[in-house]
Amino acid sequence: MNSRDPFGELSSHRALPPGLKQRFPDRVLVMTTDRCFCACPHCTRKFILGKSPVVDSSARLAACVDYVKRHPKVRDVLLSGGDVxxxxxxxxxxxxEAFVKLDQIEVVRICTRAPVSNPARITAHLARLLRRVGRGKVWANVHINTAEEARLAREAAARLVDCGIPVSSQTVLLRGVNDTPRKMLSLLRALSAARIRPYYVFQCDPVEGLVERFGVPLARAKKIEAYCAERIGGLALPRFVADLPGARRKTPLDLL
Ligand code: SF4
Structure with a gap:
């Protein structure tokens, strides 16, 4: 069933500070902003942005840090939104800085589409800043859907990688955009050429309007996955998964 808020992000969770979200024990997502550089037609958060609180004050950030400290299983913080x-x-x-200083935190992810939507935002200064303040814990997570986008992101990714910030990409399988075996393989090759590690290809989230417009049937998705697996090494082969409300993990297509 499709919904505007399949993961219940707009519901109030009294235990969570405003702007913090948690679906899995080891990770939290911080809504740093509700702004993006672009309005992606396939955005799964389009009904959330602007309605969900963001961490827009020092007091809210302190509340998030305090929550993480009280939950020692959390080791991974996603700085998301919107686009941080x-x-x-x-x-x-x-x-x-607020999160990397915590010993329990091993990874802080910069979740951004800037290498595609505003590559000039990834300045050499920003890359050096992330290296300096990141204590070796910062990763960049980019959302890239086509080989053309991967090529566009190449120089921005290089600035980050050259400063020791690993860059990885997640992709959404979108009908009419990247849902042929050749287009997907071309994307994966372009990502690895740009030193961007592809790690997930998602089925479209069950969001109202999106599945109807962009959804790819499961059998087709599996064929695309098999085609790529036979033609590219593991380093550039992402996991093809679905993010299902209520699931305890990202679900591999083989289990669907
Ligand atoms: S950058 Fe991400 S959050 Fe922003 S509109 Fe695009 S998909 Fe949605």
Missing amino acids: LTLSDAKVAKFV
Whole structure:
């Protein structure tokens, strides 16, 4: 069943501070902003952005940090939104520093589409800043759907990788965009050429309007996965999964 809020992000969770979301024990997502550089037609959060609280004050950030400290299983923080890189370098650094200083935190992810939607935002200064304040814990997570986007992101990714920030990509399988075996293989090759590690290809989330417009049938998705697996090494082969409400993990297509 499709919905505007399949993961219940707009429901109030009294135990969670405003702007913090948690679906899995080891991870939290921080809504740093509700702004993006672009309005992606396939956005699964289009009904959430602007309605869900964001961490827009020092007090809210302190509440998020306090929550993480009280939940020692959390080891991975996603700085998301919206796009965290719509914020100033100083604000990005403030978010990163707040979490990397916690011993329990091993990974802080910068979740951004900037390498595609605003590559100039990934300045050499920003990359060096993330290296300096990140204590070796910062990763960049980019959302890239086509080989053309991967090529567009190449220089921005290089600036990050050259500063020791690993860059990985997640992709959404979209009807009419990347849902042929050749297009997907071409994307994976372009990502690895750009030193961007592909790690997930998602089935479209069950969001109202999106599945109807962009959804790819499961059998077709499995064929695309098999085609790629026979033609590219494991380093550039992502996991093809579905993110299902209520599931305890991202679900591999083989289990569907
Ligand atoms: S960048 Fe991400 S959050 Fe922003 S509109 Fe695109 S898909 Fe949605």
